[in-house]
Amino acid sequence: MYVKKIRSFIVLATSDSFRDAAEKLNITQPALTKQIQLLEGIFGFQLFLRDNHGCYLTDEGKIIYKYALNLTDELDKFLCVVKKIKTGRTGVLNIGHTFSFINILPEMINRYTEHHPMIKIQIHELDSAEQEKRLLSGELDIAFMEKPVNKQIKYEEIGTDHLLIISNPKDNFQINNFNDINQILDKNILCLPNCDSHFELSQKISKFLLKNSLNFPQVYYTNNVYNSISMSNLHSNVTILPNSLVHNIKSKIKYHELMGKGSKWKIGMSWNEERAGADALTFINEMKNK
Template sequence: MELRHLRYFVSVAEELHFRKAAEKLHIVQPALSKQISALEKELGVQLLERDRRHVTLTEAGRVFLEEALEVLAQADGAVARARAVSRGEVGRLNIGFIQPALADLLPRSLQAFRQHYPGVLLTLSEATSRMAVERISSRNMHFAFTRLPIDARPDLSTEVLSEEPVLLVVPRDHRLVERGSVRLPDLAGEDVILIDRKVEPELHDYYVALCNDAGFSPHVAHEVNSTSVAIGLAAGGLGVAFAPSSARLAAQHGVAYLPIEGEAPRLTMGALWHSGPRPTVLDNFLRLRPWEAAPPPAVRTRAVPVVSRGV
């Protein structure tokens, strides 16, 4: 028995007329009658009562019709789902991100992508730049918003998306707050909170190099696994920390964000994905470039001072 036999039977059962059913199926009536007879012979039951004027369903035919409709619906659904997957309209997209992407880039990109592909399940996971490289290389992640540059590799593709200045985060009662900005040499002798090199080696080395270029080696008081933790320790008076300017968007009491004088250091946000064969759902994401979608309209609020006050 083939699906076409079920379709032939369903058409006759719905029309209760062989000629009309044959026309609907675009086949000749004798061929349709022959196929129905062959189906009944294969099943070993009579599905239809017919004479020259009337066609009616037997009891077995009524039961078989219900089952045939269900089978055809499942088959049609399987075909539709397979085609949707091949077009990247359904499926799963695994996206990694570093914390600063939460400020705007990640939610804006996801919102734009979902408007075009609402059937795709988005799986999100926070990951350091090193973790993102490893997971994408092993194909356990499709795409990541991460820090650039990374060491060039033939299996990875990258694209620069944005840059932002580095700020110094200090306790709100720190001596530098009154100045409103800071020179890097002013940090000589300060307790510095840095990202652990085992977590983000490039970022750690970048901050250390900033201090070295300013003529001193930083006194590293604490090493942490994220910028948000570094800011939290600074709020507790345990040192000063470097942070991207987007960190100001996350409320944190007890700290001030000071611009760095001169040619301010900058951090680069980028996109990372595997350069080999890609699933269609990732091709759609890259082709759409949702990170270029316009940001939502700004909401007017009162000006907020740079120094966060405790409550």
């Protein structure tokens, strides 16, 4: 097998000299030289050039280096799968999330499953209170939510989310204080996703209006977030949505960031350490290190 020799080739390609690479590999310099010479004999061309300043990849070596990296990466993934099958770690992770994570959670899960292909992920969109309840009961392994109330649940803050008011691009209003917000709400219909499928979001917007003594406007409920955005593009309509839901399309809409009580909130990753299994802890540690 050539795996050991190819790994030595990769280390040497990123080192200043044979001596430096040999120290990293914990082998003697003659042993490394022999491995590289064997590879060059197998391939039929020279991989490195040497001078007084060190060693360098030949043009052929540079081409081989790219393929060698891909080969060892795939081999590592293969060995990881074999290990998981051998140890029985081919389970399921139940992950909950609020609306604040709809656009960022898929990328996080893709990163995890790329290195842990035998673990199946089941995703559940739930409000923070329900996620907390399911973490305690063991129905969820990991939750992406607002900071939990129960101190038994561990919490790692990831960032913040905040409310935006979105309007017709032709509207020229400015928001400098609560009076400006009241005037906008008085003159426009507020389009929101329906309460049944977006209960936590509707509740958060209602609390924001109440906490800041803002006028509760006439509301038109739509089927989903994107319909609310489309309606806000019409004259005399606005919508209030969290930044997380429109972050990817902010360049295409007109919006103002809202201020006041309840306009911003912290979000993070939560888990019940007493119930978290090995796969959940692996997921948590990998996300914390990103």
